[in-house]
């Protein structure tokens with residue numbers, strides 16, 4: 001019969017306002033284009049690409065350079081069309097009908113959608129009032145739900161809060177579920193769960209090129225995992241999932257990643273400047289962040305969002321989302337963009 005699959009009709013399509021703001025601080029992107037030397041090299045390499053040929057079937061050369069950086073083998077790496085593709089794939093591979101997927105709430109809203117797409121039961125576990133994670137609560141939820149996967153987001157989007165690696169190890173040591181640490185904002189934090197990979201074959205780490213490395217347009221992310229886990233998730237990915245243009249782009253950026261150090265340091269400095277200055281505005285609470293965005297809380301959140309928008313500044317309004325009453329997420333922009341944010345916030 002001409003009917004969608006059970007459960008699909010009730011599923012909300014992920015959508016964000018597609019507005020071309022003069023100042024775009026709503027998607028946690030890098031605020032400027034790639035460093036000019038990096039962009040020039042990509043364009044040069046793209047000029048040599050034979051467009052009539054299929055790309056490498058499973059992105060082998062990009063896997064190899066990423067693996068080498070972490071002292072791993074190519075078989076420990078998966079490349080996705082954004083880390084999104086890998087996060088979805090692992091829900092298919094380790095979730096599925098009759099299984100559940102446990103993740104913190106509030107966190108990246110797609111986790112619940114991936115779980116449902118994979119016919120799994122989404123099990124959001126509430127963070128504490130300061131948005132830190134209660135590891136025992138997470139473990140209990142995973143055990144009660146016999147979770148196939150525990151998804152952790154570190155640092156967490158949209159709260160900006162972090163879980164120390166010891167807390168992640170505690171979770172890994174006390175569960176038999178697959179533990180996936182989504183480190184989309186790792187470069188702004190520095191600490192990582194990668195060192196757990198050798199010790200716990202059921203731990204995996206997801207990263208993206210979309211944030212610190214400014215490749216949101218190219219759509220590319222990766223997963224580091226034991227060979228068994230990477231091989232299993234790899235079965236769910238389509239052959240040729242990463243196009244040749246993206247492969248060349250990501251390989252070039254990865255090879256030239258030192259070029260990003262200055263702008264990463266600037267983003268961290270600007271984040272601290274914004275945290276202090278926004279925190280000094282009456283009625284605004286700023287949560288401490290280890291990312292390239294800030295979560296702020298205000299009793300006048302809708303008015304504040306409207307003021308930002310009148311000034312052409314796009315921010316993400318979470319004030320009606322569960323667990324995020326009164327909250328707005330503001331990306332860290334260029335110094336001039338951040339000045340504009342502070343002017344609007346000060347009224």
Ligand code: PMP
Nearest residue numbers: 082083084108157184208210221
């Ligand atoms: N994880 C987190 C926590 C994110 O915030 C995002 C992007 N907003 C993603 C994954 C997906 O990133 P991408 O698909 O661009 O790699």
